[in-house]
Amino acid sequence: MIISFMTYLFSTVTSPKIVYIPKGSVFKSISHLQNEGVNVYKIDAFILRLLGKPQQGWIDIKDENMTRIGYLYRLTTAKAVSRAVTLIPGETTEIFLQQLAKELSLDLNKLREAYDEHARLKEGNFVPETYSIPNEFSEEKLIVHLLNESDRIMKKIASENLLQPDSEKWLQIVTKASVIQKEASSVGDMPYVSSVIDNRIKKGMRLQMDGTLNYGEFSHQKVTARRIRTDTSPYNTYKNKGLPQYPVCNVSKEAIAAALHPAHTDYLYFVRGKDGEHVYSSYFSTHHKNIVNATK
Numbered sequence: 001m002i003i004s005f006m007t008y009l010f011s012t013v014t015s016p017k018i019v020y021i022p023k024g025s026v027f028k029s030i031s032h033l034q035n036e037g038v039n040v041y042k043i044d045a046f047i048l049r050l051l052g053k054p055q056q057g058w059i060d061i062k063d064e065n066m067t068r069i070g071y072l073y074r075l076t077t078a079k080a081v082s083r084a085v086t087l088i089p090g091e092t093t094e095i096f097l098q099q100l101a102k103e104l105s106l107d108l109n110k111l112r113e114a115y116d117e118h119a120r121l122k123e124g125n126f127v128p129e130t131y132s133i134p135n136e137f138s139e140e141k142l143i144v145h146l147l148n149e150s151d152r153i154m155k156k157i158a159s160e161n162l163l164q165p166d167s168e169k170w171l172q173i174v175t176k177a178s179v180i181q182k183e184a185s186s187v188g189d190m191p192y193v194s195s196v197i198d199n200r201i202k203k204g205m206r207l208q209m210d211g212t213l214n215y216g217e218f219s220h221q222k223v224t225a226r227r228i229r230t231d232t233s234p235y236n237t238y239k240n241k242g243l244p245q246y247p248v249c250n251v252s253k254e255a256i257a258a259a260l261h262p263a264h265t266d267y268l269y270f271v272r273g274k275d276g277e278h279v280y281s282s283y284f285s286t287h288h289k290n291i292v293n294a295t296k
Contacts, residue, residue, distance in 0.1 A: 009047075013039055013071040017061050018081060018134050020145075021054050029054045029075070044072060052076035058134040082132040089128040089252035090181040092219040093119075096126065096250070100133075100142065110139035118144055123215065124174050124247025127153045157253060161260055171246075177255040178247035179237075182211025185278055190258030192280060195265040197243075205268070207237035215248040 015038045021029050030045045048054060051073050059078040066074065085103060087096050097115065101108035118140075119125045127150040133142060151165075154174075158165040163173070176197060184190040200207055210223040215235045221227075228238045235244045267280040269287035273294050281287045 008043075009069040010067045012065055013068050014065050015061055015071065017064055018058055018136065019061055020058050020134075021056050021075065023056055026054060040068075040071075044068070048072045048075065055080060057132040058082035081135050083135060084130050085133050086130045087126055087128040087250060089255065090249050091128065092214075092216055092249050093123055093126060094216045095219045104133060104135075104137075104142075106139050106142070111143060114140040114143035118147055121171070122246050124178055124250055126150045126250040128250050128252050129153075157256060172243065173256060173259050174251060175243050175245075175247045177251040177259040178249045179207070179209060179212055179243065180258050181249055181251045181255040182214055183209055184255070184258070185272065185276060187254045189278055190255055191261065191263035192265065192267065192278070193270070194258045194262035196267050196270060196280070198262050199266065199268050201242055203268070204241070206239075206241050207243070209237050212237045212244055212248050215244075219249070 015033070016036070019033065019036070019038070022032050025045075026048045027042070027045045030040050030042065030048065033040050047069070054075040055078055057080050059075070060081045061071070061074050061078055083104070085100060087099075093115065097108060097111045100106055101111055125147055131146060131149065133145075137145075155165045158170050163170045176194070179197060180190050180193045184193045197207060197209075212235045213223045213227060213231055214221065215233070228236065232239075234240055234246075235248055237244065265280070266282045268282055269284065269290075270278040270280045271287065271290050271294050273279045273290070279290045279294070281290055
């Protein structure tokens, strides 16, 4: 039996040179490696616990073929080979891809091509947070990794709210959250913006929200009267009724929560006041006065 165990310890493990170890228990680490095609097993979790705690994030194993005991030990001692990249809530995918290309010295066109090939939606697939990215990673592998990580988080949020992540209802929630994300002045403001969206849609009113025109490459551009007149995209809520067909940006968990749980109001209008906070109203006459006061 001892000989058999020693034979097992010195059997060969085949693994990518760069591996990702998620946060969590050693059993979660082993399970993740199994899903990535590495020939490790539950018993390896017990061996790994005796050797120490595995590193987290992207680590450099250096060799593709190692003895099992050597591989497990390397998991606890290997150096990290990653950089942190943060996706800001409300940012569009195009701007995020430009950020990735610049910060990681990657090819922007290849990132775009990989995204178009693997993304389920045109926008709203990424979850804004800080991601650990390997220093040496192809454009396609990077996009697939980010989409998988975001999809895992989205599925968890959807399931916590008893929704199917691939359903039309969930798409509408994320799309609504993206409008909230663009329009709200703060997290506390989000449920009120959410209520305005619902109230206007119920009354058959167009949303007429500038934030929906800050899609794609227009993320940081000021929305002018000319832009409102000339933009023929489905994102123009001055011309089209209801929500846009797809999200206008990548959304935070807080924006999704606000989309699911709007404040109970009869508000139909809002304008940013002098202090930067929104002033809400239920009647256009009051709204007009609020606009005048904000511009004095």
